[in-house]
């Protein structure tokens with residue numbers, strides 16, 4: 572831990588890179604002295620940058636209960652992310668943060684039954700919460716995870732899900748993929764429909780993250796099942812520049828996603844942005 576000033580870029584060394592899906596890699600990052608670059612809470616993000624290339628906001632996907640490193644799961648989609656995907660272990664990036672609020676794991680979520688609903692790379696911020704909850708298991712009630720992607724190969728963190736989450740007592744994992752695929756005998760269908768089919772008990776607090784269309788239909792489905800907006804949290808990935816409420820790039824109504832979010836309870840939002 573080097574400084575509390577979130578505007579100062581710090582150095583990070585990439586110590587491990589794993590190819591999670593055809594277009595997602597997970598990067599493990601430590602400070603040059605070998606420790607963590609900074610501490611965070613589940614749901615918070617960091618600005619990663621490559622000098623001369625660009626910078627972008629990414630969820631910290633590792634849990635703060637991990638005291639050795641931070642991890643980022645990054646989908647290749649443009650200039651910066653393509654650059655990051657070409658990196659090798661041992662190379663340096665700069666990193667500033669942590670930014671944004673966190674899921675209220677130590678307050679509102681404590682003692683609650685939790686339902687996690689994720690689509691695609693949307694698992695990245697929820698993985699941090701899921702592993703935080705697993706490491707503090709007695710503080711929470713039942714845990715159910717509904718996660719889907721286009722195909723089996725596009726399920727991020729598949730190995731961890733199969734080897735660890737599915738072997739945890741008291742955690743139910745429901746996976747789905749969009750279309751049938753050879754070698755897949757699990758559920759097939761979109762995440763929002765699967766949530767409705769599973770008909771989860773309305774005594775849970777829900778954490779949702781995924782593409783805008785998935786969030787929109789999941790929220791509608793949850794309401795049909797009898798959930799209130801006050802029971803559902805999400806994290807929004809609007810385009811950001813400064814990350815600290817200065818540039819006005821990331822507003823939803825009178826809220827700035829970077830400053831007031833990215834984690835919101837649905838009743839706090841009022842309306843969703845146009846792309847939802």
Ligand SMILES: Cc1cc2nc3c(=O)[nH]c(=O)nc-3n(C[C@H](O)[C@H](O)[C@H](O)COP(=O)(O)OP(=O)(O)OC[C@H]3O[C@@H](n4cnc5c(N)ncnc54)[C@H](O)[C@@H]3O)c2cc1C
Pocket residue numbers: 616625626627628629630631644645646647648649650651652653692695696807808809810811833
């Ligand atoms: C709070 C927050 C958390 C995020 N967490 C993650 C994460 O954990 N993993 C991850 O892979 N990405 C995450 N993102 C998105 C990530 O910041 C962008 O994908 C990245 O900055 C794109 O950089 P680029 O230079 O490669 O792409 P660009 O060249 O800038 O753009 C390439 C394409 O991606 C689109 N794009 C760029 N930024 C965004 C965005 N914010 N949302 C949607 N589309 C975008 C562009 O419209 C374009 O089509 C997060 C964004 C925010 C705001």
Ligand code: FES
Pocket residue numbers: 810811812813814815816817818819820821822827828829830
């Ligand atoms: S990113 Fe600049 S105000 Fe939110």
